[in-house]
Amino acid sequence: MSADLNGTQKAVRSHPPAFDIRVDRVPIPKVEHPDDAIVKIRLAGLCGSDLHVFRGHEDVHEVLTCGHEFLGEVIALGESFKPGSDRRPPLYSSLKVGDTVIAPFTVSCGECHFCRIGFTCRCERNMLFGTPATPGGQAQYVRVPFAGGTLYNLSSIAKAASTMRGNINSIADTSLLLLCDNLPTGVFAAFQALSHPKFLPMSTGLPYPLSSLGASAESEALTLLPEDRALTIAVVGLGPVGMCASIALLDMLGARQLKYKVVAIEPVEARRKRMEAIFSIISKTEKGFGEYVVADIEIGKALVKEWTGGIGCNAVIEVVGNPSALTLAYDVVRPFGGIHSIGVHQEPMMPFQGRQLYDKNVSFDFGRCPVRAMLPMALDLLLRRQDIFGTVGGDGSLIEKVVSIDEAAKAYEEFNTGKCNKTIFDPWR
Amino acid sequence: MSADLNGTQKAVRSHPPAFDIRVDRVPIPKVEHPDDAIVKIRLAGLCGSDLHVFRGHEDVHEVLTCGHEFLGEVIALGESFKPGSDRRPPLYSSLKVGDTVIAPFTVSCGECHFCRIGFTCRCERNMLFGTPATPGGQAQYVRVPFAGGTLYNLSSIAKAASTMRGNINSIADTSLLLLCDNLPTGVFAAFQALSHPKFLPMSTGLPYPLSSLGASAESEALTLLPEDRALTIAVVGLGPVGMCASIALLDMLGARQLKYKVVAIEPVEARRKRMEAIFSIISKTEKGFGEYVVADIEIGKALVKEWTGGIGCNAVIEVVGNPSALTLAYDVVRPFGGIHSIGVHQEPMMPFQGRQLYDKNVSFDFGRCPVRAMLPMALDLLLRRQDIFGTVGGDGSLIEKVVSIDEAAKAYEEFNTGKCNKTIFDPWR
Numbered sequence: 001m002s003a004d005l006n007g008t009q010k011a012v013r014s015h016p017p018a019f020d021i022r023v024d025r026v027p028i029p030k031v032e033h034p035d036d037a038i039v040k041i042r043l044a045g046l047c048g049s050d051l052h053v054f055r056g057h058e059d060v061h062e063v064l065t066c067g068h069e070f071l072g073e074v075i076a077l078g079e080s081f082k083p084g085s086d087r088r089p090p091l092y093s094s095l096k097v098g099d100t101v102i103a104p105f106t107v108s109c110g111e112c113h114f115c116r117i118g119f120t121c122r123c124e125r126n127m128l129f130g131t132p133a134t135p136g137g138q139a140q141y142v143r144v145p146f147a148g149g150t151l152y153n154l155s156s157i158a159k160a161a162s163t164m165r166g167n168i169n170s171i172a173d174t175s176l177l178l179l180c181d182n183l184p185t186g187v188f189a190a191f192q193a194l195s196h197p198k199f200l201p202m203s204t205g206l207p208y209p210l211s212s213l214g215a216s217a218e219s220e221a222l223t224l225l226p227e228d229r230a231l232t233i234a235v236v237g238l239g240p241v242g243m244c245a246s247i248a249l250l251d252m253l254g255a256r257q258l259k260y261k262v263v264a265i266e267p268v269e270a271r272r273k274r275m276e277a278i279f280s281i282i283s284k285t286e287k288g289f290g291e292y293v294v295a296d297i298e299i300g301k302a303l304v305k306e307w308t309g310g311i312g313c314n315a316v317i318e319v320v321g322n323p324s325a326l327t328l329a330y331d332v333v334r335p336f337g338g339i340h341s342i343g344v345h346q347e348p349m350m351p352f353q354g355r356q357l358y359d360k361n362v363s364f365d366f367g368r369c370p371v372r373a374m375l376p377m378a379l380d381l382l383l384r385r386q387d388i389f390g391t392v393g394g395d396g397s398l399i400e401k402v403v404s405i406d407e408a409a410k411a412y413e414e415f416n417t418g419k420c421n422k423t424i425f426d427p428w429r
Numbered sequence: 430m431s432a433d434l435n436g437t438q439k440a441v442r443s444h445p446p447a448f449d450i451r452v453d454r455v456p457i458p459k460v461e462h463p464d465d466a467i468v469k470i471r472l473a474g475l476c477g478s479d480l481h482v483f484r485g486h487e488d489v490h491e492v493l494t495c496g497h498e499f500l501g502e503v504i505a506l507g508e509s510f511k512p513g514s515d516r517r518p519p520l521y522s523s524l525k526v527g528d529t530v531i532a533p534f535t536v537s538c539g540e541c542h543f544c545r546i547g548f549t550c551r552c553e554r555n556m557l558f559g560t561p562a563t564p565g566g567q568a569q570y571v572r573v574p575f576a577g578g579t580l581y582n583l584s585s586i587a588k589a590a591s592t593m594r595g596n597i598n599s600i601a602d603t604s605l606l607l608l609c610d611n612l613p614t615g616v617f618a619a620f621q622a623l624s625h626p627k628f629l630p631m632s633t634g635l636p637y638p639l640s641s642l643g644a645s646a647e648s649e650a651l652t653l654l655p656e657d658r659a660l661t662i663a664v665v666g667l668g669p670v671g672m673c674a675s676i677a678l679l680d681m682l683g684a685r686q687l688k689y690k691v692v693a694i695e696p697v698e699a700r701r702k703r704m705e706a707i708f709s710i711i712s713k714t715e716k717g718f719g720e721y722v723v724a725d726i727e728i729g730k731a732l733v734k735e736w737t738g739g740i741g742c743n744a745v746i747e748v749v750g751n752p753s754a755l756t757l758a759y760d761v762v763r764p765f766g767g768i769h770s771i772g773v774h775q776e777p778m779m780p781f782q783g784r785q786l787y788d789k790n791v792s793f794d795f796g797r798c799p800v801r802a803m804l805p806m807a808l809d810l811l812l813r814r815q816d817i818f819g820t821v822g823g824d825g826s827l828i829e830k831v832v833s834i835d836e837a838a839k840a841y842e843e844f845n846t847g848k849c850n851k852t853i854f855d856p857w858r
Binding site for chain 1: 542543545546547548550551553617620621624625626627630631636637638639640641652653654656657740750751752755764765770772773774775776777778779780781782783784786787788789790791792793794795796797799802803806
């Protein structure tokens with residue numbers, strides 16, 4: 001209990017029904033439960049899904065503290081973290097006051113079935129930051145429930161033996177903040193596409209179903225030709241998550257030495273320009289395996305047709321979350337292709353007849369990223385691609401700017417109307 | 430050209446618009462293309478999907494010869510099969526007059542990208558038997574296009590070295606006929622469920638995403654408990670394919686030594702009774718790993734709730750093909766569960782809001798079985814489970830009866846109204 005936690009703090013709050021963001025003074029949160037941590041925020045991100053509350057789409061009737069991306073320092077811990085507290089996972093005993101931490105956008109206890117198997121975003125005690133029950137991180141302090149399961153302890157990872165992990169100390173906070181949501185979500189989307197059984201014949205060189213059984217299986221099967229393994233993949237939507245998904249995808253394809261053509265489809269020109277600048281950075285190091293093009297919807301569709309002789313993409317990563325994005329994904333996917341939808345969908349019904357899905361043997365993955373489980377993979381990519389993730393404000397960087405928390409109302413307004421891209425709040429500036 | 434192929438033959442034909450099956454005399458088919466084979470039919474199956482044409486759901490305005498399940502003997506071959514024909518896959522040079530063959534329900538060339546990677550049902554030259562363009566096998570003779578790719582040559586497999594495969598000679602034709610559609614489709618459904626990345630934490634014991642990367646990956650992850658790996662799986666629909674899917678599922682779970690509870694949900698009592706009889710045969714050899722229950726819809730839902738404390742099944746195999754079956758599958762699946770839909774869906778739209786799918790992190794596999802690619806796995810199961818697949822007419826057998834082709838009209842009528850189960854036609858009786 002090192003800080004004076006009896007005062008008030010600044011917090012970005014959404015006032016219902018919609019479009020009303022204010023920076024209010026509210027009490028500094030206190031430990032309410034033995035598993036709680038209080039984190040002093042160093043930086044907090046503004047995310048596309050914050051706009052659901054801003055636009056009044058979430059049926060919220062209370063004032064709430066926004067934000068589910070934050071990086072900070074642990075300043076207080078509940079009783080569960082005291083040395084000698086037994087029967088808790090190691091995550092509880094290793095977290096200390098003074099540690100630098102980030103949180104995924106959902107609370108996860110680290111102790112239930114879903115946490116153990118890695119599906120942390122569906123933890124049985126799962127709560128989303130930035131809701132009435134769980135005040136968010138766009139503030140100076142935040143209370144983190146089930147902190148031993150939820151928080152990713154960057155200090156303890158930095159101390160670990162691995163040389164690469166040791167580099168965490170030299171990484172800017174703005175860069176580390178991408179680990180809360182956008183980067184792991186992009187990694188998850190790309191990983192789902194490349195891990196799907198319908199994708200494996202291309203990546204393993206074995207025909208289905210041997211591709212899912214491994215090379216030791218008995219084979220009466222045909223042999224793949226090199227051209228069978230040439231991949232075509234589409235990314236639909238180039239907001240921050242779509243950009244991260246594209247970068248992760250190229251990284252994974254390069255690591256597997258697969259030949260690919262990737263088209264990133266996005267109607268907004270400013271986003272296309274930003275992605276093109278990022279692609280030109282990637283092309284300095286990822287040579288010889290693939291081709292990537294940024295296109296609007298019509299050009300993107302035409303390109304897929306031309307590249308594949310009309311049969312379509314092996315996989316589509318959908319990062320928008322509405323029926324027209326799903327329809328576009330269906331239009332450009334080939335038979336036995338996968339549609340990996342990381343977009344946050346709302347009330348509209350699925351825009352497909354059952355017969356359409358049967359006729360193309362389509363597979364779908366839906367749903368939110370289990371960030372806590374994806375963080376090691378995301379951190380690995382973040383550390384290796386500091387040429388992209390380490391910069392702020394350039395053409396080739398994901399993050400557009402860091403502003404004072406006092407400018408939150410303006411930042412929401414600009415982000416909502418597409419006038420600016422990824423924005424980060426400094427609550428002490 | 431050993432037989433007199435200039436005469437006429439009996440064929441089961443559907444006369445539009447619907448519900449009009451006749452046994453007509455039509456010309457015996459001839460080789461029309463160098464890749465053709467003419468097969469003299471020994472047995473032909475009546476399949477649930479034959480009922481789509483029977484009921485007039487397929488928008489067919491011509492008389493057509495029905496049926497896509499047949500076993501027979503090659504009696505004529507086109508020029509492509511002559512010794513010395515080069516640049517064709519081995520499948521073409523090894524097929525001989527006199528060979529016993531079966532065909533999957535779709536033609537596959539064996540030479541295109543989709544055939545090479547094992548997605549044979551979406552072959553670029555794919556045609557469905559029993560359509561106006563490709564007369565079916567409920568006849569005395571059938572023409573098989575792209576026969577070197579399409580036909581599965583049981584004679585050459587029987588000659589191969591493996592002892593198990595050598596047993597093919599002792600297997601009844603009625604049993605082998607199950608390889609055309611029902612059995613490989615059931616195997617495909619079960620295999621999709623068990624191969625999905627969201628299922629792998631339970632089968633590998635590694636948390637996601639390590640479960641998809643293999644044990645060699647770096648691990649900061651939690652450890653699974655034995656209870657995390659206890660599986661609950663539902664099969665929705667117990668027609669012949671649903672029964673085969675259930676048998677294949679239990680076989681695969683047993684082979685992997687996974688602990689399971691399987692509920693097979695079916696509203697029709699006669700089908701439940703048949704499946705219970707089959708389960709009691711399986712339980713004689715599959716001991717100690719699992720529990721399986723056959724239930725109607727309400728009891729099935731209650732059972733899943735009870736077994737899983739309300740969280741739902743790890744996977745659902747949907748073998749019906751309509752929106753209410755999909756809705757039931759969604760209701761009983763847990764977050765991060767897979768819905769593997771092998772049912773033939775029609776015009777109705779998908780009965781889901783995008784948000785429902787996001788909120789449960791659901792994955793779907795849709796579409797038809799690539800039978801040609803699944804045949805080795807299906808044959809292996811067929812040979813090992815002759816106690817089930819080798820019988821006709823008992824409580825615990827899939828096949829209810831073998832009738833003369835002359836009784837086709839009555840058989841369609843009875844099958845359509847649920848008065849009989851799997852029926853096979855003998856065109857020479």
